[in-house]
Amino acid sequence: MSHLPQRPDWHCRACREDWPCLGARADLLTEYANTRPSLGMYLAAQMMDAVLDLGHPLDAAMYDRFLSWVRPREPKPAWLAPTPRQSYSRRDIVQRAQQILDTHVRLPATGLCAACGADRCPRRAGAIRILYSRYGRLRCG
Ligand SMILES: [Zn+2]
Numbered sequence: 459m460s461h462l463p464q465r466p467d468w469h470c471r472a473c474r475e476d477w478p479c480l481g482a483r484a485d486l487l488t489e490y491a492n493t494r495p496s497l498g499m500y501l502a503a504q505m506m507d508a509v510l511d512l513g514h515p516l517d518a519a520m521y522d523r524f525l526s527w528v529r530p531r532e533p534k535p536a537w538l539a540p541t542p543r544q545s546y547s548r549r550d551i552v553q554r555a556q557q558i559l560d561t562h563v564r565l566p567a568t569g570l571c572a573a574c575g576a577d578r579c580p581r582r583a584g585a586i587r588i589l590y591s592r593y594g595r596l597r598c599g
Pocket residue numbers: 461462470471472473474475479480481482
């Protein structure tokens with residue numbers, strides 16, 4: 459079975475990966491070896507269909523999936539919305555650091571970390587650095 463898209467979920471019919479899967483990419487690059495611009499147009503059309511089928515925004519992630527691998531050296535067009543990065547609030551960061559300090563405790567008997575057993579626990583050191591520096595004062599428990 460060849461690597462063709464299954465609509466409307468845009469999985470590969472052969473390997474069930476997101477289409478175009480690695481198999482499809484290899485097939486297409488071979489098929490369009492001498493007509494690379496046509497491959498770009500074909501994939502742009504497929505991308506538009508996928509966006510409509512999936513109800514997915516036309517963003518950098520979709521561009522990566524459908525087009526970036528065709529001409530890898532070309533920069534992404536500026537009109538594409540950037541893929542949103544997960545952002546953490548100051549409170550999330552302080553809370554996470556506090557959690558690390560609560561579990562990665564230095565055992566008085568051995569001086570080793572209770573959670574990971576390290577002599578100088580890097581996670582504890584990182585959490586202390588976060589709490590002291592940008593994100594607030596260390597609250598000792
Ligand atoms: Zn496939």
